[in-house]
Amino acid sequence: MKKQKLFAIVLTLIMAAALLAGCGSKEAPAPEPPAADGASQEAPAPEPEPEPGLTGAFMIAAAASLQNALDGDLIPLFNQANPDVAITGTYDSSGKLQTQIEEGLDAQIFFSAATKQMTALAEGGFIDSSSVVNLLENEVVLITGTDTETKVTGFENITDAEGIAIGDPASVPAGQYAQEILTSLGSWDAVNAKASLGTNVTEVLTWVAEGSAEVGVVYRTDAASMADKVKVIASAPEGSLQTPVVYPVGLSSDLGDKAEAARAFIEFLRSPEALAVFEKYGFKPL
Amino acid sequence: MVITPILISLKTASVAILFTFVIGTLLAYAINRAKNEQAKAIADAILTLPLVLPPTVAGFFMLYIFGVHRPLGSLLAGLGIKLVFSWQATVLAAVIISLPLMYRSARAAFDQVDPIYLEAARTIGLAESKIAYKILFPLAAPGLTSGGILSFSRGLGEFGATAMIAGNIAGVSRTMPLAIYSAVVGGRDEEAYGYVLILVIVSFLFVWGISIITEARSGRYRLKTRT
Structure with missing residues (x-):
């Protein structure tokens, strides 16, 4: 009896520790620095660089x-x-x-x-x-899936969307920008109540690309990286972003x-x- | 600290365990009775995968099956059901991730039942369904119960797959683990502590319950065999 109780306690503590560790280490993995790109082509075309023999x-x-x-x-x-x-x-x-x-x-x-x-x-x-x-x-843009039907035409009527994906403003910069834009438009509270908050921008992008969310807020470069699956509806309205x-x-x-x-x-x-x-x-x- | 994530998590885990328990037990029963050893091994491997794969990978597979542009997802969408980004999706994630625990526990529990009881029942002409219901399941009950509790606790803590298919919507699919993550990365430590404490206490009580149950059962079993 004692032994099993002890086992249960230890197990629970391990689970708790694992949970905490799991939460802490969820940051985007650091990609290993790729070894110096050895793609040294034999084409010494005299491009903009003036120094010929730069090493x-x-x-x-x-x-x-x-x-x-x-x-x-x-x-x-x-x-x-x-x-x-x-x-x-x-x-x-x-x-x-x-x-x-x-x-x-x-x-x-x-x-x-x-x-x-x-x-x-x-x-x-x-x-x-x-x-x-x-x-x-980089611009903050509103995107939708290429196969998704939406009535949303810009940040102004974003609340018409059935599902909205943005980065969690508490930790994702793109989410902070989204909050700033929507606050200046007066719709942040309405959006926050129904939006799905991604833990990073990639998650937001996936949600929109897969059609889980009708619209999402990401950087223009993120949208460009998945141009076959998402399209830009609008960029942030003039003056809605201070920085x-x-x-x-x-x-x-x-x-x-x-x-x-x-x-x-x-x-x-x-x-x-x-x-x-x-x-x-x-x-x-x- | 908002209370909705706690309620959502408890609701999700409670509904999920109903599905997990029935599906896991029936699968284990069916596969235990199968004759082909190779097929059994493959079934075991497939049904264990969600346990060993990172939940994000399991979530990825689910998204590719249930996503609105994917086979099953578009079929459901045609029926007017949008599974992704709904509370139901949290249940689906919990069921799939916790199924291996139930399945493996049930398999082991059935394996440990001495076949002599089943043979005896057969010699007196009891129908297989009655043998299962009257003899096999009661004898395997401690294992089934502990499998159920493990699955429930696992469902309560489900994070990765949930985020993938159910999203992180306040009051809809923001379960306790998601709320904890948001709180931690957002620097709201006190909020995180609150949820963590609740999650640890609930999980502890349930897992502790397993040892109490198995202890009581095995004690009784020992007595019986000695007499």
Whole structure:
């Protein structure tokens, strides 16, 4: 009897611990930094980069929403012109990257999805504040599934939808923006009462793509990443967002011998060619 | 702390256990009687999968079956039933995730029944259905009960699959685990503590109940066999 009671108690404690652990570790998994893209093509086309024989290696820490554009297009494009530069990309939420850089992540470039983290790192002396440029803007948009019928035509009549999906404003930035927009339109309370709150933007996207929710609020880049399954109904009304969603990029204050390659890459990111790529992924160049 | 997640969770787990208990027991009964050992092993494996897969993966499969653009989902939609994002979906998630616990407990419980009793019943010409009802199920009762309690507790704590197919809608599908998650990531720790405390206490009481029941039963069984 004693033994079994004890077993039950231990089991319950383990379950409780597992529950707590499970809740704590639900953050988006950090993708392993892919090993330096060795796709060094033998095509030394004299692209925008003036330095002909640029060599070196550096690491770029970028917001997860930039991964497709960087890994998929921009880094290979840069390597076409500069085959001898090895670029490592590490992608995560901007807040996590900020912590990692503060804890010693040796990244020469930080490309954040919000000014808050960039400012904090610049103030902490980790980022050279004179190098920080606001490069891109992302928009907050209202989406629906391509196969979903909806009467909703914009944020103004979002409450006509049967199911609404937004990020949980308590923890998801896209959800905070949604709350800000809907509060300014006076419909936040009505939406909050019936909306399904996603734990991250991807969950919101899946709900809408699968038709579980009639409409959802995500970034334009998220919508572009699933263009075959979701379509944009409207972007946030003018003036409903106080702070635009800006993506700043900046250089580490301690570049060492990696300065040249890192600076060249930032120059490249600001070139019309690179900005056109960002546009393809749903960003708005600033 | 809002009380609706607690009520929703209790309601979901209570309704789910009715389905889980009946389906799990009947499946175990049918598969126990099957002759083909290989088929049995495959059935065991399939029915255990939801237990070992991450609930998000199980939820993913459910979404691909019951989603409004998917086979079963569109069929239901044609009948005017939208399962996803409803309270019913929380029950579905709880049933599928907790079924393996019920199934495996019932299988083990049936296996442990000494076949001699069943053979004896057959020699006096009792119908199979009566043997099951009068002899097999009563003898397997402790195992079935503990399986039921485990399944109920598992249904109470279901999170991943629920979020996938039922969403996280206040007053509809926001169960306690979802409320806990929202509270924790939102930094509302006191709210999380409240739900966690309730969930741990309820689960503890139920799981504790298992040992009390199995202890009492096995005690009686021992006495009987000795005499």
